[in-house]
Amino acid sequence: MAKWFVTLVLLTSVILLTAVGANADEKKRYLPGIEIALEVRTPQGDLRSFHAPGLQPTYWTREMPVVKGDKVTVDPLISTGKEGLGEAKIRLDHAEIAHLTGPPWRVDVDTTDLVEGYHLIEVWAITNAEKSEEGDGTLAFLVVPPDDPLLRVLQQGDASASGPPVSDEEGLACSIHSRDTSINKQLADASLAKVATPTLFYVSAGPAAKEFFYTLTREGRVTYTSPRLPLITHILLQPKTAEGEGQAPGELILTARTGDGEGRFGPPVWITVRIESEEKR
Structure with missing residues (x-):
């Protein structure tokens, strides 16, 4: 019985030493x-x-x-x-x-x-x-593409058929609103919208505006740029669902700019949207 006990102890020691040695080798591996x-x-x-x-x-x-x-x-x-x-x-x-x-x-x-x-x-x-x-x-x-609306925001040029459009600061000014009255009050108070459920936003502008496009920016990076859209189009923002649709929790910037359909765009306008986490809903 004593002989078997000693053998088991020795085998256990060998196994432990081997495991320790293997872990030591793993720590030496360099991860670039x-x-x-x-x-x-x-x-x-x-x-x-x-x-x-x-x-x-x-x-x-x-x-x-x-x-x-x-x-x-x-x-x-x-x-x-x-x-x-x-x-x-x-x-x-x-x-x-x-x-x-x-x-x-x-x-x-x-x-x-x-x-x-x-x-x-x-x-x-x-x-x-x-x-x-x-x-x-x-x-x-x-x-x-070279004629993408986002480039028209980033690039300045003469008002020509081939170049980026000039800005019409007065006739194409716009604002962002929501179909949710409580969200609209938040925007009026601090230009900040707290979104905990699916929420519709829309862009309002004067009669010269025929279209708009919008971007979503998170942590200084543009994560989405829409195509040119009719002014009747609504923007749906919602917390991410189990199916993966919607936005992750945190703050993002919703920026919109309206155009006259002939290459002229007004000044950009933006609001901050805070997507609430599941715990806060």
């Missing part, structure tokens, strides 16, 4: 950190820039749209510690577009044939360390 940077250039090779009325010209940032036809350079910033970078894989909309094993660690994407809308960039990387895990990072960007 990845941040994805994008450089956007026009078809002519110039850095994409925007010049909104009343603002200084600015180069493209990730909160801005990519104009269809632009060249996007995916330039991952990968931390490898003391080890060198072993390899990197880059995907566009879940399809691999580059498998890199040496510099330059970047790839160009021509957006000419991309559909309009959001596109997902994914990057995987592994270091030259003896034991290295695969790090990953993702980033989405928005592709819009």
Whole structure:
């Protein structure tokens, strides 16, 4: 009996030591950190820039749209510690577009044939360390056509058939309201709407306005840009449902701008919308 007890103790010790050793090995594995940077250039090779009325010209940032036809350079910033970078894989909309094993660690994407809308960039990387895990990072960007209404907000030009429209500050001014009277009172008091149930908003403007478009912005990033819509169109905002429809909890900015149907747009107007969490409903 004593002999079996000693054997069991020894076996248990070996198992414990093996487990501890395995955990120690796992801790030595290096996980590279990845941040994805994008450089956007026009078809002519110039850095994409925007010049909104009343603002200084600015180069493209990730909160801005990519104009269809632009060249996007995916330039991952990968931390490898003391080890060198072993390899990197880059995907566009879940399809691999580059498998890199040496510099330059970047790839160009021509957006000419991309559909309009959001596109997902994914990057995987592994270091030259003896034991290295695969790090990953993702980033989405928005592709819009050259005549997209959002560009008419971001770009300023002469009133011509080919250029962006001029702004008609007086005749095309607008305001945002809700069909919910309690929400309207909130907007009148503080330009803040607390949305706990499905809520309809609408844009009101003078007789010169024939259409409008709106954007949703969260944490400084435009998450949605609508097409041009008739003024009778309502905007439905609601907390996210079990089916995944609606908005996540938190604050977003609803911005609207009306147009006369001939390329002229009025000044933007915006309100803050606070989507309530399920606990507060």
